[in-house]
Amino acid sequence: MSSRRPKPEHKESLREEILDAARELFVAEGYESVSMRKIAERIGYSPTTIYLYFKDKSELLRQICESTFERLADEIVESQSKATGPLDKLRRGLLTYINFGLKNPHHYDVVFVSPKVRFMGPTEYSFDGSMGQRAFELLGSSVAECMAAGVLRKGDVALTAQTFWAGIHGVTSLVNTHDGFPFVESERLATSIVDTMIAGLEP
Amino acid sequence: MSSRRPKPEHKESLREEILDAARELFVAEGYESVSMRKIAERIGYSPTTIYLYFKDKSELLRQICESTFERLADEIVESQSKATGPLDKLRRGLLTYINFGLKNPHHYDVVFVSPKVRFMGPTEYSFDGSMGQRAFELLGSSVAECMAAGVLRKGDVALTAQTFWAGIHGVTSLVNTHDGFPFVESERLATSIVDTMIAGLEP
DNA sequence: TTGACAAACTTAACAGCGTTAAGTATTTTT
């Protein structure tokens, strides 16, 4: 008895409701600690209902990360808009990336730190064609600009971009992951690695 | 009927047998994909037997990583012994770290990439006082030496060491984690980040 | 020789997990 619920706008809204509940839980407790049953309970539906809207748990996660990383790309673009030159633009982009990762540890973790663990199985994950890729491309073109302007040593753009990426990913993941470790203040560490790398790659 | 087994040296040897089986499986398939039942099956005992020798699954992992990271520290020390000077010594140490991580992706993952996920619960993990810490200390003293010798800009040793660590951890974890991504050849990327950082931190 | 006791290991079970197949209401269409 009583199946149809007095939900505001049915149909498409339940999909959003699931997504919202899952996002909140993932961000608060981490992907592994959140079960489908928990998500279902929170929105007052049976666990299997989720499977009517999403293929499996990892697809839920993927959708959430997709939108989260639009935000990352947007934040990078926005921070770069205030730049005074190509090098400052690059620097701002790098720092924004790090800050984003530090402010959204669970999202960052899911997409950049352990995608293997999370996105295995049926729907295999590829970095290519989505998510973090756009953010990385922004970095690549920023590097190219700097080289063209002669403020960064000319060379393999891909190699240089990946070198930067390694650096900023390193700080972010390290600080997020090793709670107990006595890191120096994270903003100091962030600027240290960014400025060190820029200095090391100047002409 | 027939419980006592014709095992070579009982008692302490079964502990080693479990450890060996677990190590092989973890390295081959990754921590999450290996169940206690799988480990037990491989050595021909019931799953619960493992709990007579280890508190839980994460302790098994911890023991394995402990010995693995003795090896890392040893390899770093050994590679540094051939160095021609303080800066070369630092450089060798950094590259050895990266190579170790690339050759032992699962071990590296467990200790440096996602310790939070693996070491939660009953026995809480701390980086402090074990494992990776000794490797990090080697790096720190190498940095201090370089500063003293005047081949690295003088400044906060901790900050500089952590900056290096972020860099080498970045390459290692990135390459290990993002299978699909078109990275440049990993040795090239490794030397790129190491040399970039050293260049950026010279006097 | 017998009985007690400890050591080493196993069986059965619990509560949880992601996921699927089948079933039940309710609404819409014909």
Added chain:
DNA sequence: AAAAATACTTAACGCTGTTAAGTTTGTCAA
């Protein structure tokens, strides 16, 4: 009013880490 489509649920499968209780064996004393 009958049929079909929609939206959801119940029950179950096979898996997980882990615990409690039971069973077999070896040791040692009386």
